Amino acid sequence: MISFVKALEGTLIRMEEDPEARYQFEIWFDYTRQAMNLIREGALLAVPNFASQPHATHRSILEVVSILPLHYALGDNPQGYPGFVVEAARSAVRDWEEQEHEPTEDVTKIRCIAIPTNLELVEENGESHLQEESNLPMIGARALLLDTPSTEHVLNSGLPQGVPTFTVGNLTRDPQVGVKVSAEDLLRTHFAVFGFTGAGKSNLVSTLVDRILHAFSTEDPTQPVPQERVKVVLFDLMGEYSVLLADWLVKAPDACLLVLTEETLPEDVLQFMEQPTNRESFSKALTALTQTTLYPKALSGRRTDFWFAWRRLLNPKTARIHLYREKPPTLGRFVERHWNPKGTLGKNDARIRQAVRNWIATEDATPFNEENAGRLLEWIDKMFVSGLLSTNDAREAFQNLRDAVDDAFRRYISPRHVYDAYQMTLGELMSRLNDPHSCGLYVVQSHDPDHLRDFAATLGELMFENRRKTGKISPMVVFVFDEADEFIPQRREAADDSYNRSRSMVMTLARRGRKFGLGVGIATQRVRYLDTSIMAQPHTYFVSKMPRQSDRQAIAEAFGISEEMFGQTFKFKKGDWLLMSHDAVGLEAVPIPIHCEDANRRVEAFLEQLKAEWQKTREMARAQP
Ligand SMILES: Nc1ncnc2c1ncn2[C@@H]1O[C@H](COP(=O)(O)OP(=O)(O)O)[C@@H](O)[C@H]1O
Numbered sequence: 001m002i003s004f005v006k007a008l009e010g011t012l013i014r015m016e017e018d019p020e021a022r023y024q025f026e027i028w029f030d031y032t033r034q035a036m037n038l039i040r041e042g043a044l045l046a047v048p049n050f051a052s053q054p055h056a057t058h059r060s061i062l063e064v065v066s067i068l069p070l071h072y073a074l075g076d077n078p079q080g081y082p083g084f085v086v087e088a089a090r091s092a093v094r095d096w097e098e099q100e101h102e103p104t105e106d107v108t109k110i111r112c113i114a115i116p117t118n119l120e121l122v123e124e125n126g127e128s129h130l131q132e133e134s135n136l137p138m139i140g141a142r143a144l145l146l147d148t149p150s151t152e153h154v155l156n157s158g159l160p161q162g163v164p165t166f167t168v169g170n171l172t173r174d175p176q177v178g179v180k181v182s183a184e185d186l187l188r189t190h191f192a193v194f195g196f197t198g199a200g201k202s203n204l205v206s207t208l209v210d211r212i213l214h215a216f217s218t219e220d221p222t223q224p225v226p227q228e229r230v231k232v233v234l235f236d237l238m239g240e241y242s243v244l245l246a247d248w249l250v251k252a253p254d255a256c257l258l259v260l261t262e263e264t265l266p267e268d269v270l271q272f273m274e275q276p277t278n279r280e281s282f283s284k285a286l287t288a289l290t291q292t293t294l295y296p297k298a299l300s301g302r303r304t305d306f307w308f309a310w311r312r313l314l315n316p317k318t319a320r321i322h323l324y325r326e327k328p329p330t331l332g333r334f335v336e337r338h339w340n341p342k343g344t345l346g347k348n349d350a351r352i353r354q355a356v357r358n359w360i361a362t363e364d365a366t367p368f369n370e371e372n373a374g375r376l377l378e379w380i381d382k383m384f385v386s387g388l389l390s391t392n393d394a395r396e397a398f399q400n401l402r403d404a405v406d407d408a409f410r411r412y413i414s415p416r417h418v419y420d421a422y423q424m425t426l427g428e429l430m431s432r433l434n435d436p437h438s439c440g441l442y443v444v445q446s447h448d449p450d451h452l453r454d455f456a457a458t459l460g461e462l463m464f465e466n467r468r469k470t471g472k473i474s475p476m477v478v479f480v481f482d483e484a485d486e487f488i489p490q491r492r493e494a495a496d497d498s499y500n501r502s503r504s505m506v507m508t509l510a511r512r513g514r515k516f517g518l519g520v521g522i523a524t525q526r527v528r529y530l531d532t533s534i535m536a537q538p539h540t541y542f543v544s545k546m547p548r549q550s551d552r553q554a555i556a557e558a559f560g561i562s563e564e565m566f567g568q569t570f571k572f573k574k575g576d577w578l579l580m581s582h583d584a585v586g587l588e589a590v591p592i593p594i595h596c597e598d599a600n601r602r603v604e605a606f607l608e609q610l611k612a613e614w615q616k617t618r619e620m621a622r623a624q625p
Pocket residue numbers: 195196197198199200201202203204296297298574575576596597598599600
């Protein structure tokens with residue numbers, strides 16, 4: 001049953017067509033200070049519409065998107081003799097202050113702009129229900145404000161039943177109203193987080209991952225037993241999620257911090273990984289991790305408490321920090337991949353190609369190790385002195401091959417020999433992503449952005465191909481890219497680099513991943529730097545302050561709402577988001593202003609818990625004779 005806030009009535013004064021929201025409405029309320037606090041962006045109003053009949057009232061449900069207190073004596077744009085204007089303004093203050101609960105002055109009004117939610121409330125024979133709006137609200141009709149439970153009901157009424165959902169945040173104007181999203185739709189139809197630096201994007205990504213893993217875990221008694229599991233792969237360019245998701249890295253059924261390059265880890269940690277036997281080097285490694293990790297300001301005072309998390313991740317018995325190990329290609333494959341002549345090979349063209357073909361054929365199964373790589377280098381040297389390489393292009397092709405061997409040497413052969421428990425190959429990661437039994441979180445870091453992009457491209461391509469070939473659609477895997485402009489930048493002509501590879505992989509996943517259970521999440525402050533075709537792919541957006549109009553325009557255009565909607569984001573504080581979704585929330589494509597919990601608080605609480613557990617075990621150990 002829908003109910004309204006008592007003794008508060010507005011009047012629908014005006015409506016006009018709006019290309020994006022269909023219509024825009026103007027509603028006036030009598031001013032009181034109390035009303036000014038109740039009617040805010042995100043408030044829902046019910047206004048009788050033309051479908052009403054004598055025995056059944058149909059009320060259109062509208063959402064307030066902007067409000068302005070109006071004083072007749074001042075108007076919109078005070079003009080005239082300055083002394084009078086100031087005098088009028090001063091006397092207006094009294095009118096604002098004196099009308100607490102009761103409107104007594106006709107000169108003050110609250111003017112709201114509202115948009116349709118495309119729902120209507122039908123009241124008939126003492127019963128009421130919601131349905132799709134069947135006609136337009138009537139000008140001059142009374143507008144009533146929905147109370148807290150009714151607002152919550154309407155906001156979430158369109159969500160499907162029996163699927164995992166979670167409360168993503170609370171209505172900014174009324175923290176008692178929880179706003180829910182459908183976890184599966186959020187992931188399958190992709191999501192995006194847009195806001196300027198410091199708006200709280202990474203913090204929100206942490207909260208989203210937390211809620212998603214909860215929603216799909218079997219332990220949560222408030223959820224229907226989930227039909228499938230979810231795997232979250234997070235590409236962490238700034239190295240901030242070992243902290244922001246420290247709790248799930250420790251407690252998720254399956255989780256790992258996958259480090260692509262040795263340089264990403266402190267030396268003490270690498271040394272311990274090579275010889276994880278002695279207590280002293282364990283403690284040195286933990287200290288190094290504690291000191292070198294990047295903490296958000298709110299958590300930097302607690303860095304010593306992270307020790308309790310790092311010791312769980314680095315413990316060789318339960319290791320959850322892994323160094324990525326690539327399986328090198330065979331020598332033949334290697335040459336096939338890296339010998340790419342560009343121009344003309346001159347008069348010896350046929351003989352050079354024959355020599356390369358022979359090498360590929362004979363070395364097809366030879367492993368790429370130190371000795372064999374040395375032989376490959378000798379062969380390249382021989383080609384140089386053979387006299388066959390008569391053109392610049394021919395010499396360049398072999399020079400590039402030589403550089404590739406040097407690169408590969410560093411990549412496959414020189415790495416330090418960390419213990420097996422700390423290694424992970426692509427194959428292992430893939431099989432964990434395809435394991436249907438548990439939820440998982442995989443945070444991927446590298447000190448080298450090119451490496452991270454390349455790895456993302458390889459993993460994404462392999463996952464997509466694997467799913468396409470096997471027809472597998474579960475478990476659901478979502479690839480999350482923070483600083484997404486570094487992964488999906490605008491196309492540059494003829495550049496064959498890690499940017500191009502990662503962009504084309506993300507585009508494939510965004511366009512075609514859905515039917516294979518592969519989703520994408522992106523977060524960025526630089527909307528204009530993104531490849532424009534990615535913008536239309538996410539069906540759910542979280543938008544915070546975007547100071548540049550061109551950014552707001554790009555978002556508005558891609559989502560299909562009016563740019564004015566973002567007016568309310570100017571007042572947003574950290575953790576405030578305009579949530580809009582075509583699929584994952586109860587109201588389709590209606591922007592909802594919400595506040596999301598601070599992820600730092602969640603992580604802090606988890607550290608407290610770890611600390612308490614640790615102290616308890618110590619006490620028990622001491623108490624034993
Ligand atoms: N919901 C929130 N509540 C309180 N503080 C927040 C919230 N979200 C972010 N912050 C704080 O704001 C700062 C910037 O957050 P961050 O997530 O790093 O922003 P971004 O990724 O957009 O640059 C951090 O210090 C963070 O702790």
